[in-house]
């Protein structure tokens with residue numbers, strides 16, 4: 083019954099509900115997942131009351147299931163988010179977003195003198211801190227902290 | 235990446251550091267050999283660094299190897315817009331080893347992933363310069379007889395000075411005590427202090443260059459580089475803060491030695507040069523033996 087309570091905006095038959103997004107990260111999540119260019123039906127809840135986060139946001143996407151690299155991108159901007167996979171109006175699976183150990187080709191290095199910002203080199207980071215997230219560039223070895231993470 | 239590259243000082247374990255220092259002492263006893271006969275080393279200097287380049291080229295010549303390459307980017311095809319990847323791929327076909335200096339940070343790591351031959355990083359921007367660190371370690375080892383349990387004093391620009399950051403990382407294997415002497419504006423970055431905290435390595439911070447150095451085994455001086463400052467006023471404020479003079483060495487340990495990565499500007503007064511504790515000129519010579527040893531290891535050579 084807990085699942086029913088969460089589906090307060092409108093029920094998804096098949097798709098994904100991303101819950102527990104800090105309200106101020108909603109637009110970052112929309113950007114990193116490219117939601118603005120989806121054809122799917124999407125609804126947003128914004129400034130919903132959350133006991134854990136104060137104000138939270140929720141995104142429901144019909145007929146879409148996140149791929150691993152999308153989950154990784156989500157983890158970088160909203161590590162508190164929870165993913166509910168909905169099948170036939172029921173929560174088929176709940177997953178916490180896991181911050182990966184390595185991220186490739188997702189974020190930009192904060193260092194303007196880094197090779198990845200000057201030549202065609204795919205970025206690679208080790209995740210050296212998870213709350214808040216800190217990325218260490220595999221190439222220039224500089225740290226990029228959560229506030230400065232720019233998704234490519 | 236091929237395993238034999240040396241891009242960052244952290245690519246070497248403690249055992250590998252000691253192994254290379256041992257090989258370097260063999261080269262010091264007997265610098266000339268023919269171990270590189272028939273081998274071609276590409277020396278790719280995308281920015282000029284005469285000191286480092288001559289040291290490498292001396293090392294290669296003393297081992298009987300041949301050198302191809304360029305000494306600044308204007309004489310290479312990169313001025314025509316060739317990517318580092320393409321230059322590296324091309325050179326990789328011709329040679330057995332690449333020595334690379336590049337102004338962009340991470341360039342050598344990337345090259346080591348693109349090349350099939352080992353890459354030795356001769357400096358990538360403000361990031362790493364591991365052969366400098368190895369020659370510093372060799373100088374410490376030679377003058378103190380050990381790397382273990384030493385009091386290492388670092389003076390000057392501890393914020394931007396990459397040599398002190400790499401030396402700090404490398405010495406962390408050997409139970410050191412660090413003292414950092416710098417103006418507030420140029421203090422050791424938080425990330426390195428946290429690194430030391432995690433390893434329970436003690437460090438002390440000072441803002442005065444005074445008799446605190448009497449405890450030192452190694453006094454590692456650095457220059458304050460104008461190009462590291464966005465604001466020229468900041469540079470003017472700090473450039474003359476710490477100048478080491480001979481009179482300040484009276485109370486220091488007999489075995490203490492002064493190191494400096496060179497070139498110096500004015501941070502060590504010339505009246506120190508004749509003191510036997512001044513070691514910076516011999517330190518530079520150690521660079522040739524150390525680079526010979528690093529090449530020896532990179533190419534998996536045997537005596």
Ligand SMILES: [Zn+2]
Nearest residue numbers: 191196219222
């Ligand atoms: Zn980087």
